[in-house]
Amino acid sequence: MDLLRKLTQTSGTPANEDAIREIVRKELEPLVDEVRQDNLGNLIGVKRGNGGPRVMLAAHMDQIGFMVSHIDDKGFLRINPTGGFDPRTLLNQRVTVHGKKVLSGVIGSKPIHVLSAEERKKALEVKDYFIDLGLPGDKVKELVRVGDMVTWVGDLDEMGDMWCSRAMDDRIGVYIMIEALKKLKDHDCTIYACATVQEEVGIRGATAAAAEIKPEIGIALDVTIANDVPGAQEKDQITIMGGGIGIKHMDGASISSPKLVRHLQDVADAAEISWQPEILPAGGTDAGAIWRVPGGAHVCTLSVPSRYVHSTVEMVHKEDVQGGIDLLAAWLGEAGKVKY
């Protein structure tokens, strides 16, 4: 849990992944033969194999967040989102503004007491919110610049059978990648363990990394929706918490290679790892970048079922996470033994 705490509580929004990248670098270095970083900031750990295929693993380091877009004379900040936000999740959240100093702030909006009847009916948009740092305007202008990173606050909690934190998307994927490499024994494939950047703004890091690596197989590690909550019908659940690691068939950005999906299912069954099929009607993962390499690549995503994705309380089930680690380690040991 210490590693997961470090991963979820270190900040890194798209293109501002420096701090989280150094945490991941320290973890990857003892596990692989070589760690390199590309110009975009992707971290690529190479673990050489024995004549097997080139396998790219992709877990994104960036988390959704904001950039400061305007500072007014009273010291209130306006923000531009970096990643997809549901504006309803923003009201009165605590945030951190990463200026010349690390500053605590809250997200405010016009009080309900002074809203007109018309305004009360309207859903708030990101542009309706502001950040209050509790400091006078001149002090704020001294410490904060347009373009500075803003992240929200959300500690890691152990909650029943679950873990709950901000940035579980996708630090849980990074965690699974690191833990699977620790567990891995013999393997023929050459593994490119990529902690990618800028996934939340359109799978940009993985696109650049895959073009360089030219993998034959790509496995993305990410969260997916667990819509197993009151009011949802069984057919609309996507996945359920505690139902096992998700093996993706498709989403809005990729269709998984059917033979790779079958192989992952077979490896899971043989090792008695529970899994569930996943189809996500919209959205995507780094797998949506990897299949595009010249010549194409077989891709799939191992998906961790998650409630409240893109909020401060993203929740995952401990057993699903362990299943992801076990399945990835077991499959890497088999990669190349079946032709797709």
Ligand SMILES: [Zn+2]
């Ligand atoms: Zn993600």
